[in-house]
Amino acid sequence: MATIIVLGAGLGGVPMAYEIRRKVGAEHKVVLVGSSGYFEFTPSNPWLAVGWRKREDTRVDLHRPLDRKGIEFFPGQATAIDAEGKTLTLADGRVVSFDYLVITTGPKLAFDEIPGLGPDAFTQSICTHDHAERAWQRYEQFLANPGPIVIGAAPGASCFGPAYEFAMIVDTDLRRRKLRDKVPMTYVSSEPYVGHMGLGGVGDSKGLMESILRQRHIKWITNARIASVTDGQMHVTEVDDEGKPRREHDLKFNFAMVLPAFRGVDAVAAVPGLCNPRGFVLTDQHQRSPKYPWIFSAGVCIAIPPVEATPVPTGAPKTGFMIESMVTAIAENIEADLAGRPAEARATWNALCLADFGDGGAAFVALPQIPPRNVTWAKEGYWVHLAKIAFEKYFMRKIRVGSVTPVYEKYALKLLGIHSLKE
Numbered sequence: 001m002a003t004i005i006v007l008g009a010g011l012g013g014v015p016m017a018y019e020i021r022r023k024v025g026a027e028h029k030v031v032l033v034g035s036s037g038y039f040e041f042t043p044s045n046p047w048l049a050v051g052w053r054k055r056e057d058t059r060v061d062l063h064r065p066l067d068r069k070g071i072e073f074f075p076g077q078a079t080a081i082d083a084e085g086k087t088l089t090l091a092d093g094r095v096v097s098f099d100y101l102v103i104t105t106g107p108k109l110a111f112d113e114i115p116g117l118g119p120d121a122f123t124q125s126i127c128t129h130d131h132a133e134r135a136w137q138r139y140e141q142f143l144a145n146p147g148p149i150v151i152g153a154a155p156g157a158s159c160f161g162p163a164y165e166f167a168m169i170v171d172t173d174l175r176r177r178k179l180r181d182k183v184p185m186t187y188v189s190s191e192p193y194v195g196h197m198g199l200g201g202v203g204d205s206k207g208l209m210e211s212i213l214r215q216r217h218i219k220w221i222t223n224a225r226i227a228s229v230t231d232g233q234m235h236v237t238e239v240d241d242e243g244k245p246r247r248e249h250d251l252k253f254n255f256a257m258v259l260p261a262f263r264g265v266d267a268v269a270a271v272p273g274l275c276n277p278r279g280f281v282l283t284d285q286h287q288r289s290p291k292y293p294w295i296f297s298a299g300v301c302i303a304i305p306p307v308e309a310t311p312v313p314t315g316a317p318k319t320g321f322m323i324e325s326m327v328t329a330i331a332e333n334i335e336a337d338l339a340g341r342p343a344e345a346r347a348t349w350n351a352l353c354l355a356d357f358g359d360g361g362a363a364f365v366a367l368p369q370i371p372p373r374n375v376t377w378a379k380e381g382y383w384v385h386l387a388k389i390a391f392e393k394y395f396m397r398k399i400r401v402g403s404v405t406p407v408y409e410k411y412a413l414k415l416l417g418i419h420s421l422k423e
Helices: 013-024 042-048 063-068 129-144 161-176 205-215 320-338 382-401 407-416
Strands: 003-007 029-034 038-040 059-061 072-075 078-082 087-090 095-097 100-103 149-153 185-189 218-221 224-230 233-239 245-252 255-259 295-297 351-356 361-367 375-380
Touching (some): 003 013, 059 382, 161 185, 161 351, 205 375
Parallel strands (some): 003 029, 003 100, 100 295, 149 185, 185 218
16 A cells, blocks of 8 residues: 655645545545645635635635545644655654655745845735735725835746736726725836736737736836835836846835745755755656655646746746646556556646736636747636636635546636647
8 A cells, every 4th residue: 555645735736635546546545734724725815815705715624525535634734854764744743654745835935035025024915815814904904095006026936927916906996996096006027028927928918918007007117126125115126138227116105015936845945856946846747756756746836947038037837727737647647656657647838827807807828838839829808807706616616525627627628718728
């Protein structure tokens, strides 16, 4: 009997545990380790931060669905990984042995790389449910004393979609409250241009997103290095195409939300030879560690090179469909290894994004993620807003019932009318 531990209970980890359970059969032990007892639907965080959702609407108590599937669940942090000895140490002191380890932890948020950044300093975040709730509390205070807003992404960030979403959702919310005329808004990003999104653009995403920002009266600064943040003021250096300082900006704000750069979580980054210098897990084409072939990894925590060099560093995003593809490949490769067969399954690194703007939205598809591409597809409309809401309900239901259906692919094919996401 083999013991397979999945470390991380988010968008990648929970489907990973379900998929492995289905693939390997009841004779093998599947264990999920998560930082809390809940699955939290991270794409809902922009809505939480403006009070359009409550936390209980967007999370699932994992104990019952995991128990029904025969998956052991250990809520709590992992503090150390002995890759050679094949053991995992938890915060409560337990040491758990494994035959296979799948790392799906997500990232560590690198607020410390910019003085004054983060919810413990002067800016808000929507990276976690806790952060989104704190942002909502701060936003409620802001509504009583409206003024300038700054929203954006820090140098090294790789997740730009939520920044665009939050900017548009805040704009929509303020217009509904009849307060938009009191709130100058600025989008600040390390992207070389609006609509780059860490993907080198998707079709005419530059023109599309610039048009949307202009229509919503949101100014922007790209090629931006946020140097520091103080109480009510953000210090930004705008650089040229060669990365040389072009202009300095001191942006005043009454409310600010900035997505940080990511690093690998401490317990994972500390394993010798497992990660790159940023702490992201190095994997081969089968999502497996080259040094430790019994360790696999999926999601935001893996090392993927940037799509292209940019004047200010930007990372490559790992979208839901890409993560789902990694999950499927890992489950098939562990199943093969248990049966004595070579690993052959590979993930399909394609990008699919549904960006909700509160009263509209934009959808982007890039096949493959890194240009040149076979398919480049971008459209906007109110239907994207409705699709994001429907997808939230659809995905949460899948988590509650323990489904392993490839939800991103089936949902995208149905709603977006795309022939195949595997082209």
